[in-house]
Amino acid sequence: MRRKWKSLIAVLAVLALISSLAVGCQKTDATTAAPTTAAAKKTDAPEPAPESDSGKATEAAPETDAKPAGEMATVIWYSGTPGEQTGSGPVYAELNRILAEKHNIQLDFRTFDWGMYDEKMNMIISSGEDYDLCFTSQAWVNKYPAQVGKGAFLALDDYLPNYAALRDALPEFLFEQARINGKIYAVPNYQITYSQWGFLFRKDLIEESGFEYQNIKEYWEAEPFWQFVKENHPELFPTNATYGAFANVRNQYIPVGVDDLFFDSDDPDHMISMYLDKEESEKTGMGFWYTGLQDRKAWENGYLREDIATVEDQSADDAAGRFASISGVIKPGGEAERKKKSANYDWVQVGVQEPFTTSVASRSAMTAVNALSKHPEEALRMLEILNTDAEIFNMLNFGVEGTNYELTDEGKIHLIDESGYFYNAAWAIGNQFNAILLEDQEDGIWEATDKLNREAEITPINGFSFNIEGVTTEIANISAVKKEFENWQYEDDYETRYEEFVAKLQQAGIDTLIAEAQKQLDEWWENNKS
Amino acid sequence: MMVKKKRPQILLNGIGIVYSLLCIIPFVIVVSASLSRPIDLSQAGYKLIPSPLSLNAYETVFRNPAVIGRSYAVTIFVTVVTVFFGLLFMSMAAYTLSRRNCAFRGALSFYFFFTMLFSGGIVPSYIWITQYLKLQDTYRVMIIPSLINVFYVFMIRTFFQQLPSDIFESAKIDGASEAVIFFRIALPLSKPVLATVAFFTAMGKWNDWTTGLYYLNDARLYPLQYLLYSIQRNIQALLAAMDFTTSGMGAIPIEDVPGENLLMAMAVIATGPMLVVFPLFQKHFVSGLTVGAIKG
Amino acid sequence: MAGVKRNRLKTSSLHASKIVDNIHFAFLALPAAALLFVFAYIPMSGIVIAFKHFRVTEGVFGSPWVGFKNFEFFFKSADAWRTIRNTLGMNFLLIVSSLICNIAFALLCYYLRSRRAIKTYQTITIIPSFLSWVVVGYLVYALLKPSGGIINQIITFFGGTPVKWYSEPYKWPALLVIINLWRGVGYGSLFYFASLMGIEHDYFEVAALEGANRWHELRYIILPHLLPLIIIMQILAIGNIFRADFGLFFNVTRDAGPLYPTTDVIDTYIYRALMKLGDIGMSSAAGLFQSVVGFVLILATNLIVKRIDADYALF
Known part of the structure; x- marks a missing residue:
């Protein structure tokens, strides 16, 4: 027995020695002969080594800033995409050629489908993978407060003064809204800064039905159109719009900027609530209970798809144009963007909500710098380029002129069929106001957007930023409960399910979260008394 | 007397037939769905026999076969390399564990066996592999961490132990070294168990999708099963990758945009060939199974 | 000299x-x-x-110690108890149902007289075990899809009301057992069948002379013969009872939130905490808890078996 242990220890010692030697070798490799490791990496790939590998080759290079003249930094940028771009290779090559000439920098732009982006970014961040820039947003994907809480993003305050062009390109208040605990952790993308929910309708069906969509002021006013679609086009779904986004179209309730918490703008005490109580929910028209009942009604009437509770992925139906109407953020030129996503059907849009700028409005699309970035200066410079250099920005969004698009006589974009590249998410990569118009877009939409940006009503708590520290567990638990009960309203026993839902939310600490939000908001009012 | 004995046989056969049918019917439904139009699937539902028949899904796949082709290539490459090196390393270790004249046999057995009892779990492995070894998004991460399956090591060891010992002794007397005995004698005699292990390793690799779930971001490296998983989450990515772009100016008729039928077609293309190939090996591994007691 | x-x-x-x-x-x-x-x-x-409070920027060794705080978070969260219960309960159901059905199907094949029939059934029924859980998920979806799935079509054909399978958690323990059997019995029974083939025929002849019927054969010849194999397989299974089959619970259920009351197991919980929330502290606490309990269970099972009959112990 003793011998067994002795020799086991010997075996372990030998192995430890060998593996430490191996790790040591790797290290010297990385510092002295970066190209060799890169070459070695490539040999075990039977197919042409993916770009990510070549990206890693530069990563293996020593971290010292003293780069030989002429050597360019490569900035790795993660973002979402509406779909993989088969023709991206030549576009990126051309983009990097110009970037090298004009700015002495290289871009490695990597995208995931928006549906996978959140998960993949979590994975990249928690694995400490090397990257420089990434898309982030307040409550949609790669959530900004949570990632800042984890320490994933770099505080930019010390860097920004050196990027005057970037600061000048964007209005100051965008940066102000990005502050968490007083620090800026991401650069907002300049697009619409207000929020306005509404409907997009398929134009052919609007014409066919003669429905007057222009004056819709609330969710149920679209019902005659849905009824028409249901009766005349059984192959289509009347809508994908659930009620939630339309509950607060008059902006009576002010979002606090965390979870689904609001307060009544008329309430002098600004009492925060989630409107979980059934009566309160019905009275205010807010909260899961009331909105859930509206969803149920729309579903029972056959306006929402029958299998709404199970269907996980609606992208194929969306791409096929099977939704006669959809809900979305209304913005100038939005119909043309929509057309490309839905089998080339023409669309018309109408805003239902009154334009409103929340305290986190500019956080809906931002770009953050990795806290572990090897070259944060270059990363910010890349952001500056995308926000100021329209040529680069448009190439990343539309591709190469002549290959992916042609300019019409009016100087608008005419996309070339099956060219394999149209990123179609200008709002995700910088300053949307630099984008060339699509041929379906009317002149002056950016000016219109800018005007609306300035005219929209602004939240009374502009400048308030909720600090999630201390309630991260509650937020995580609450989001888990929400996932579990995401479709309670479509169940036969929806009333009992709702009660279970509320009970579980309470167990998950919803009251703690509300109390914390209330505390922070009260403090904020105290400090910002005018 | 004869009648009495026949009845149980009919009953047994009846159960066997029903069970066999139950194993096959789901496939028929999936194949049928892959041959349907998406609009019929969502309106009329799934059927045993597609009506009307539509090759829309397969046309979409084969109009741009690069996506599935690349996935097939990755899967085959990873499977072949894993089987070869896994088998080599596992049988080498198993040989050492099987030889009584090995001084550190007991300790080594324990060293191997302990990994079956306790593991650090997925989180430490994940952090170690991604942050320190930086293996994410490589072919290596699909191969190296799963090369050694200790269960199979003990299975092979047991087989080696059951080989007649005089062969080894006479080879020793002839002056053969242990390495030579292993490569020249032990290995060639162990084809049944090696075939079994190779088969299971190959099947495991072919069906592996969790590696992709944790370690792969680059769509060009997706093996078949992870591709299937990811398109089930979001088919739009696949449509775009297959150049099913909507950049033309005219509207595309709804029947022509593939949906669930494409998912099912991908499942058929990804599994079909294996369902033909794997049963061919069945004869070999059933005999291999019996040698697999792993008492340590 | x-x-x-x-x-x-x-x-x-x-x-x-x-x-x-x-x-x-x-x-x-x-x-x-x-x-x-x-x-x-x-x-x-x-x-x-x-x-530790793991921070990417500081790595494994640089991150600060937090004692048992991660465990506190895990055990305090409403899901901890539920995932533990589901893991143990579902695994128990899966183990017992597999054991019974594997042996039953092995016996069925053993008693069949036509070699051709045996071969045919075995070849066909093993096919499902060649499939990954991803593909099984596809097959199950085609059957259970609430609108248009085969099962609901059958139910409506006979005048019943269709079932919303993916939002009825209490139907899933049975469904998972059936799906697991569907995939595993063809293969699992082969072990027992191979073992049955090793029984010497003399035993039956002697037994027949003594007037034994089929039940006696089963009780006194066949089961004792299978016992060592059963015990070894069960030790392995019980040792892993704290480890759920991730593919079955995650993919076949399509990770549907409404099913969590019965299908959320430790492995899916860890995956969610790690990959969806990026909460390394909580997921590693749950993972370590799983590893330690699994380790203790396998040692305990083996010890008990050793006490009863040392020959059957694994180590």
Whole structure:
């Protein structure tokens, strides 16, 4: 027995020695002969080594800033995409050629489908993978407060003064809204800064039905159109719009900027609530209970798809144009963007909500710098380029002129069929106001957007930023409960399910979260008394 | 007397037939769905026999076969390399564990066996592999961490132990070294168990999708099963990758945009060939199974 | 003199050859041992993460210690108890149902007289076990899809009301058992069938002479013969009872939130905490808890078996 242990220890010692030697070798490799490791990496790939590998080759290079003249930094940028771009290779090559000439920098732009982006970014961040820039947003994907809480993003305050062009390109208040605990952790993308929910309708069906969509002021006013679609086009779904986004179209309730918490703008005490109580929910028209009942009604009437509770992925139906109407953020030129996503059907849009700028409005699309970035200066410079250099920005969004698009006589974009590249998410990569118009877009939409940006009503708590520290567990638990009960309203026993839902939310600490939000908001009012 | 004995046989056969049918019917439904139009699937539902028949899904796949082709290539490459090196390393270790004249046999057995009892779990492995070894998004991460399956090591060891010992002794007397005995004698005699292990390793690799779930971001490296998983989450990515772009100016008729039928077609293309190939090996591994007691 | 000398030479050369042998052994075992060291033993040391507030920027060793705080969070969260219960309960159901059905189908094949029939059934029924859980998920979806799925079409055909399968958690324990059997019995029964084929026919002849019926055969010949195999398989199964089949619980259920009351197990919980929330603290705490309990369970089971009959113990 003793011998067994002795020799086991010997075996372990030998192995430890060998593996430490191996790790040591790797290290010297990385510092002295970066190209060799890169070459070695490539040999075990039977197919042409993916770009990510070549990206890693530069990563293996020593971290010292003293780069030989002429050597360019490569900035790795993660973002979402509406779909993989088969023709991206030549576009990126051309983009990097110009970037090298004009700015002495290289871009490695990597995208995931928006549906996978959140998960993949979590994975990249928690694995400490090397990257420089990434898309982030307040409550949609790669959530900004949570990632800042984890320490994933770099505080930019010390860097920004050196990027005057970037600061000048964007209005100051965008940066102000990005502050968490007083620090800026991401650069907002300049697009619409207000929020306005509404409907997009398929134009052919609007014409066919003669429905007057222009004056819709609330969710149920679209019902005659849905009824028409249901009766005349059984192959289509009347809508994908659930009620939630339309509950607060008059902006009576002010979002606090965390979870689904609001307060009544008329309430002098600004009492925060989630409107979980059934009566309160019905009275205010807010909260899961009331909105859930509206969803149920729309579903029972056959306006929402029958299998709404199970269907996980609606992208194929969306791409096929099977939704006669959809809900979305209304913005100038939005119909043309929509057309490309839905089998080339023409669309018309109408805003239902009154334009409103929340305290986190500019956080809906931002770009953050990795806290572990090897070259944060270059990363910010890349952001500056995308926000100021329209040529680069448009190439990343539309591709190469002549290959992916042609300019019409009016100087608008005419996309070339099956060219394999149209990123179609200008709002995700910088300053949307630099984008060339699509041929379906009317002149002056950016000016219109800018005007609306300035005219929209602004939240009374502009400048308030909720600090999630201390309630991260509650937020995580609450989001888990929400996932579990995401479709309670479509169940036969929806009333009992709702009660279970509320009970579980309470167990998950919803009251703690509300109390914390209330505390922070009260403090904020105290400090910002005018 | 004869009648009495026949009845149980009919009953047994009846159960066997029903069970066999139950194993096959789901496939028929999936194949049928892959041959349907998406609009019929969502309106009329799934059927045993597609009506009307539509090759829309397969046309979409084969109009741009690069996506599935690349996935097939990755899967085959990873499977072949894993089987070869896994088998080599596992049988080498198993040989050492099987030889009584090995001084550190007991300790080594324990060293191997302990990994079956306790593991650090997925989180430490994940952090170690991604942050320190930086293996994410490589072919290596699909191969190296799963090369050694200790269960199979003990299975092979047991087989080696059951080989007649005089062969080894006479080879020793002839002056053969242990390495030579292993490569020249032990290995060639162990084809049944090696075939079994190779088969299971190959099947495991072919069906592996969790590696992709944790370690792969680059769509060009997706093996078949992870591709299937990811398109089930979001088919739009696949449509775009297959150049099913909507950049033309005219509207595309709804029947022509593939949906669930494409998912099912991908499942058929990804599994079909294996369902033909794997049963061919069945004869070999059933005999291999019996040698697999792993008492340590 | 000469004889002694020769003897010494012989022993020393024998000694030398022993060393050479062991060098060979070490060389042969090295690749596998090194791989295990890197991919099994080093991660074991990573369990310290469960006691740390892990921050990517500071790495495993730089992150600050937080004691049992991660465990506190895990056990305080409403899901901890539920995932533990589901893991143990579902695994128990899966183990017992598989055991019974595997043996039953092996016996069915054993009693069949037509060799051709045996071969046909075995070849067909093993096909499902060649499928990954991803593909099984596709098949199950085609059957259970609430609108248009085959099962609901059958239910409506007979005048019933269709079932919303993916939002009815209490139907899933049974469904998972059935799906698991569907995939596993063809393959699982082969072990028992192979073992049955090893029974000497003389036993039955003697038994028949003594007037034994089928039940007696089963009770006194067949079951005792299968017992060692059953016990070894069950030790392995019970040792892993705290580890759920991730693919079955995650993919076949389509990770549907409404099903969590019965299908959320430790493995899916860890996956969610790690990959969806990026909460390394909580997921590593749950993972370590799983590993430790699993370790204790397998040692305990083995000890009990050893007490009863040392021959059946695994180690």
